[in-house]
Amino acid sequence: MTEIFEKIHRGSNSDSQNQYPSSSSDPSFKISLSSTPSVSVETAEAKGTTEYENQNVSAGYDPVLLPDRLKNVYEEITTQVKQTEKTKDSEEQPDHSRKNTTEATASTSADIKSEHLEPQIDTLKTPPSKHCQLNRIVHEQHEPMTSNQILGRLVVRLRQGRNLLISNMHAEPYAVINYDRTEVVTPSPKKVSENGMGISIPSKSRPVNETFPVSPSLVQSELMFAEARAPRWDFETVFDVINPESAISVSVYDRMNDDMFLGSVKVVPVLLNEYLNENWYKLEPFDLSQPFEGEINVQTIFEQSKITRYGPEDFSVLRLIGRGTFGHVYLVRKKDTNRIYAMKKISKKLIVKKKEVTHTIGERNILVRTSLHESPFIVGLKFSFQTASDLYLITDYMSGGELFWHLQHEGRFREDRAKFYIAELVLALEHLHKHDIIYRDLKPENILLDASGHIALCDFGLSKANLSSEDTTNTFCGTTEYLAPEILLDDKGYTKQVDFWSLGVLVFEMCCGWSPFYAPDVQQMYRNIAFGKVRFPKGVLSHEARSFVRGLLNRNPRHRIGATADAEELKAHPFFDDINWTLLEKKKLPPPFKPHVQSDLDVSNFDQEFTNTNVRNVNLDSSHDSVNGSTPLSNTIQDRFKGFTFTDKSLEERFEDVNIGEFHENDRPKVNDSVSNEKNRFDKDDPVADSVFGETFEG
Numbered sequence: 001m002t003e004i005f006e007k008i009h010r011g012s013n014s015d016s017q018n019q020y021p022s023s024s025s026d027p028s029f030k031i032s033l034s035s036t037p038s039v040s041v042e043t044a045e046a047k048g049t050t051e052y053e054n055q056n057v058s059a060g061y062d063p064v065l066l067p068d069r070l071k072n073v074y075e076e077i078t079t080q081v082k083q084t085e086k087t088k089d090s091e092e093q094p095d096h097s098r099k100n101t102t103e104a105t106a107s108t109s110a111d112i113k114s115e116h117l118e119p120q121i122d123t124l125k126t127p128p129s130k131h132c133q134l135n136r137i138v139h140e141q142h143e144p145m146t147s148n149q150i151l152g153r154l155v156v157r158l159r160q161g162r163n164l165l166i167s168n169m170h171a172e173p174y175a176v177i178n179y180d181r182t183e184v185v186t187p188s189p190k191k192v193s194e195n196g197m198g199i200s201i202p203s204k205s206r207p208v209n210e211t212f213p214v215s216p217s218l219v220q221s222e223l224m225f226a227e228a229r230a231p232r233w234d235f236e237t238v239f240d241v242i243n244p245e246s247a248i249s250v251s252v253y254d255r256m257n258d259d260m261f262l263g264s265v266k267v268v269p270v271l272l273n274e275y276l277n278e279n280w281y282k283l284e285p286f287d288l289s290q291p292f293e294g295e296i297n298v299q300t301i302f303e304q305s306k307i308t309r310y311g312p313e314d315f316s317v318l319r320l321i322g323r324g325t326f327g328h329v330y331l332v333r334k335k336d337t338n339r340i341y342a343m344k345k346i347s348k349k350l351i352v353k354k355k356e357v358t359h360t361i362g363e364r365n366i367l368v369r370t371s372l373h374e375s376p377f378i379v380g381l382k383f384s385f386q387t388a389s390d391l392y393l394i395t396d397y398m399s400g401g402e403l404f405w406h407l408q409h410e411g412r413f414r415e416d417r418a419k420f421y422i423a424e425l426v427l428a429l430e431h432l433h434k435h436d437i438i439y440r441d442l443k444p445e446n447i448l449l450d451a452s453g454h455i456a457l458c459d460f461g462l463s464k465a466n467l468s469s470e471d472t473t474n475t476f477c478g479t480t481e482y483l484a485p486e487i488l489l490d491d492k493g494y495t496k497q498v499d500f501w502s503l504g505v506l507v508f509e510m511c512c513g514w515s516p517f518y519a520p521d522v523q524q525m526y527r528n529i530a531f532g533k534v535r536f537p538k539g540v541l542s543h544e545a546r547s548f549v550r551g552l553l554n555r556n557p558r559h560r561i562g563a564t565a566d567a568e569e570l571k572a573h574p575f576f577d578d579i580n581w582t583l584l585e586k587k588k589l590p591p592p593f594k595p596h597v598q599s600d601l602d603v604s605n606f607d608q609e610f611t612n613t614n615v616r617n618v619n620l621d622s623s624h625d626s627v628n629g630s631t632p633l634s635n636t637i638q639d640r641f642k643g644f645t646f647t648d649k650s651l652e653e654r655f656e657d658v659n660i661g662e663f664h665e666n667d668r669p670k671v672n673d674s675v676s677n678e679k680n681r682f683d684k685d686d687p688v689a690d691s692v693f694g695e696t697f698e699g
């Protein structure tokens with residue numbers, strides 16, 4: 001058994017310690033994925049039995065097609081799986097923790113452990129560049145990167161509301177204003193009555209009954225109710241106008257009643273210099289069949305801009321909100337508009353040292369592409385620029401935080417909540433795949449929530465562009481827990497289907513609270529992905545959800561859901577029967593959970609480990625670059641950042657075209673070691689501690 005993984009990871013030549021396996025070193029080390037139906041497994045529940053024995057353990061690999069040497073190993077594994085499983089009484093087994101699940105899914109490993117596996121993760125992390133397909137796509141399908149200019153500033157004033165459909169006098173209506181994916185959360189309305197200024201708008205629908213004496217407190221309540229129905233915000237905010245097509249959306253919620261949705265409006269701004277537009281807009285419900293009332297008064301003024309370029313000096317750092325491998329992510333304020341953004345600052349030296357230049361340039365270019373195509377579920381890039389030492393990406397601030405953070409705090413999500421996120425992710429992946437982009441790093445850490453609770457994908461550092469439907473790629477990258485088996489095993493390469501495998505892992509993880517292939521050691525995790533069984537906890541996932549997960553976690557990518565019609569196939573699965581895709585795409589389906597966000601400066605949904613960090617000494621001044629004492633990067637190296645185009649003035653260069661997807665020979669593919677990424681996610685009590693495993697299947 002050890003042998004198989006040594007083969008898989010190193011190739012047959014055991015001397016080649018740092019060799020990623022390749023067909024040239026040992027053609028037999030890969031397992032053919034060319035045929036084999038997926039496994040059909042009845043659930044133990046369905047059978048009314050206590051066992052979840054496999055009906056068929058071929059798991060997407062046809063033993064007939066396996067090389068002889070692997071066949072024995074394969075048979076050994078499947079026999080062990082069967083034997084181990086037979087000894088277990090699934091219904092009685094109090095096996096609920098992540099660790100236990102791992103042991104269960106890795107039930108073939110009893111003897112593997114005793115065989116002393118050498119740690120091989122480094123080998124996997126450092127495949128030679130020949131394993132990567134080079135330059136195949138460099139000159140194809142270039143996106144014309146229109147050099148959008150910053151058109152100006154859009155001042156938006158939310159003045160007041162009237163006749164809002166609040167449920168009681170304590171209501172505190174507030175709004176989430178969204179323009180070109182930038183979000184602003186207004187404070188609660190001004191309390192006019194408390195200032196003794198009186199209330200002037202009685203509610204028609206609640207006339208005071210004059211035939212009875214009215215106690216002062218009742219009058220007071222009526223006044224408070226009337227005031228809450230007609231909130232006065234007088235709130236002003238300024239947006240950067242980049243895309244002239246964008247409309248403003250204003251959604252109103254009640255802060256005191258569980259962020260109850262009170263309606264939303266869409267306002268198309270008039271982009272004529274200094275033009276003031278003011279109107280009362282009727283609030284619309286998410287669901288048009290619902291009775292609805294209320295209006296809000298919105299003013300817009302456009303001011304044409306003379307400045308077209310920005311640099312780091314134009315931003316003030318407010319908080320640290322995240323730390324990545326190559327730099328930090330800050331909450332920043334753009335000085336001229338006071339607009340709040342997220343700024344990712346990436347050290348050039350570090351990415352050169354770690355040979356990640358291409359991935360980083362690729363990330364920026366994919367963000368440019370997706371920004372131009374207005375994908376609602378992908379974080380919006382606003383500016384990118386560079387200095388001599390750093391690269392900067394300015395994106396919309398997603399104040400709801402990482403999905404990871406919420407999952408960590410809540411343990412797991414109800415299926416309908418998970419379904420909502422998964423459905424929005426399907427649309428995000430559909431968008432990427434349609435634009436020939438493969439995402440490759442789907443995981444809760446890279447899924448952010450906006451203030452309303454919609455998702456936005458971030459971190460395109462591992463994505464690859466210009467990969468059409470049939471194209472394959474070979475780069476070994478991703479985060480271990482979410483890696484598709486063909487990335488590990490198939491040297492013919494893999495396709496966009498790997499994103500759907502990761503999506504299957506995510507559905508499972510969101511609903512069950514642990515990752516289906518997790519193991520404390522990475523080698524074991526690879527084994528679980530390649531051969532392990534997935535065990536559904538009993539009673540947690542609906543029949544449709546299990547079928548969806550099974551369909552996505554099919555080890556044969558050609559039989560996986562999505563293999564023939566990409567996301568359309570996923571959308572048609574019964575799991576999504578109650579999803580209205582048209583409304584979802586327009587963000588008109590109310591999110592099942594609204595993050596608690598007090599204002600657009602709120603960082604309470606981010607880890608305090610970051611947000612409590614002192615950022616007073618963070619220096620964004622590019623003039624600092626030349627005097628910071630470290631050796632400057634050579635011109636040749638600076639040339640590699642041409643996509644960001646360094647200028648002496650350190651000014652911003654937005655949306656400039658560069659080669660997308662080019663793989664530089666020195667650039668090393670990347671694996672996020674999910675073990676180190678684990679943080680304390682599963683330190684909490686296991687959320688499904690009382691559940692019993694009900695079903696096992698193999699993809």
Ligand SMILES: Nc1ncnc2c1ncn2[C@@H]1O[C@H](COP(=O)(O)OP(=O)(O)OP(=O)(O)O)[C@@H](O)[C@H]1O
Pocket residue numbers: 321322323324325326327329342344379395396397398399401402445446448458459460461
């Ligand atoms: N637009 C944003 N709004 C809010 N938070 C953000 C935003 N962009 C990034 N973050 C936060 O910063 C974290 C790190 O960002 P990102 O994943 O892009 O960095 P990275 O260097 O690529 O990370 P990694 O090393 O994990 O690949 C995110 O997980 C998220 O918590």
